Amino acid sequence: MKTKVVLTPLFLCLALITQKGFGSYLVGDDTLVSQTKQAVLIVAGKVSDIQYIYRGDIYTDVTITVSKTLKGQPNIDKHTVRFRIEGGIWGNIGSEISTVPRFKVGEELILFLQKRTWGNAWGTGWSFYDGLYPLLPPLYPRINTLKENGKEYKIAQFYLALFKEKYCLNLPVEMAFRLIKNAVKAPEEVALLEEKIRPIKDIRKPENRGKQKMESPEFLAMLESELTKIEAKIKEKRAEQ
Secondary structure (H helix, E strand, C coil): CCEEEECCCCCCCCCCCCHHHHCCCCCCCCCHHHHHHHCCEEEEEEEEEEEEEECCCEEEEEEEEEEEEEECCCCCECCEEEEEEECEEECCEEEECCCCCCCCCCCEEEEEEEECCCCCHHHCCCCCCCCEEECCCCCCCEEEEEEECCEEEEEEEEEECCCCCCEEEEEEHHHHHHHHHHHHHCHHHHHHHHHHHHHHHECCCHHHCCCCCCCCHHHHHHHHHHHHHHHHHHHHHHHHC
């Protein structure tokens, strides 16, 4: 259900999935491997601009300044991605859909994008920037700055398999990039790695709830070892071709 509210004050009314909202919400197998397979574009970057427009309904145009491309090609130029999502603010009216995320200028993220395959909203014919849409669920990984022992670290926060065995990961950004790249190049191997990670990082375990700190050195060492093995197999296959 899509809702419109007068913004005095603005509030979010959670809604049910409608046909229109469903176009931006992908359900089913929501593992990292599945996400990378279905995404036509994966980029890391910062939200640099947000514009609201009205085309019969309210939409939000989000611009990402890209710092790293992990799959595909940005749709504006090599450093810029722009996409349009339903909902936003127009005058004193706010339109929100529970299945569509809201973005903030300045936030850093790793965004998985998919082609919009079923056509424009209700056949209205309005442009949707190459049909690119945020790929959900899970929620896109946020990149946060973490301070520990007087040092600052950039970590990517993943929340995966929301409709199955839930698990979360707080990884150094460069390791997160490696994990995603390996999922693109060697999906079968990373799928096995996910099966190994899931019982360890199950978010339902008390020790994993509410944590926003870096993973333990032991866990990172294990993940480093597994990624190195996968990367070696990728090189072997490439050499054989």
